[in-house]
Amino acid sequence: MQDFLLSILSHSFTWGLIAGLVLCLVVWRTGAIARREQKREIKRLNTELTDLNKHLGQQLKITASGNEALNAELASLREKNENLRVSIATLQQKPGKAEARLLQVYDRAVHLLLERAPGFAPAWESAIRDAEAHVADSESGLTKLVRRVTRPALGAATTQTTSSDPG
Structure with missing residues (x-):
């Protein structure tokens, strides 16, 4: 049996077969390790x-x-916004609001005139002092009674004549 093994091992084909099987085993082992790593990954x-x-x-x-x-x-803010818009519209329609807005417009116009027309300011200041004096007189005393009885224009004329009287 030994002779038989030695005769087989002496052929180059056997050594090529053994080398091929070893190479195949190494490749198979490397592939098995790579597959295991790939499965883990x-x-x-x-x-x-x-x-x-x-x-x-x-x-x-x-x-x-x-x-x-x-x-x-x-949605809540939109509802609040709509409610506030309705409230503002309602408040603007209340009595006196239009007059207050008109007063603001006139006040702004007067300030613009003071800026733009230099000769207007002294006459305006004089008119304001006269109007303040008239209002102060009309809030107390005889002028108040006359103003209630007569129209405001007549009350203004009466106040001018009574305030110009020295007595």
Whole structure:
């Protein structure tokens, strides 16, 4: 049997076959190790992917709840805005509001005239002093009674004649 083994080992074909089988075994072993590593990597990536899917689901839920809250707040603010717009329209229609607005317009116009017309200011200041004196007189005493009885224009004429009288 030994002779038979020695005769087989002495052929170059046998040595080529042995070298090919060893090479095949090394390649198979390397491939098996690579496949094992790839399976581990795939398992790790699947775990990470599952974790990322869970995280993404949580983020989507959080974003959805935040969007719902923002939409609810936006609807509430739109309703408040509409209520305030209606309230402003109602308040502007109340008696006296139009007159107050007109007074603001006139006040602004007077200030613009004071800026633009230099000769207007002294006459305006004199007219204001006369009007203040007239109002002060009409709030007390005889002029108040006359103003209630007669029209305001007649009361103004009466006040001018009584204030110009020295007595």
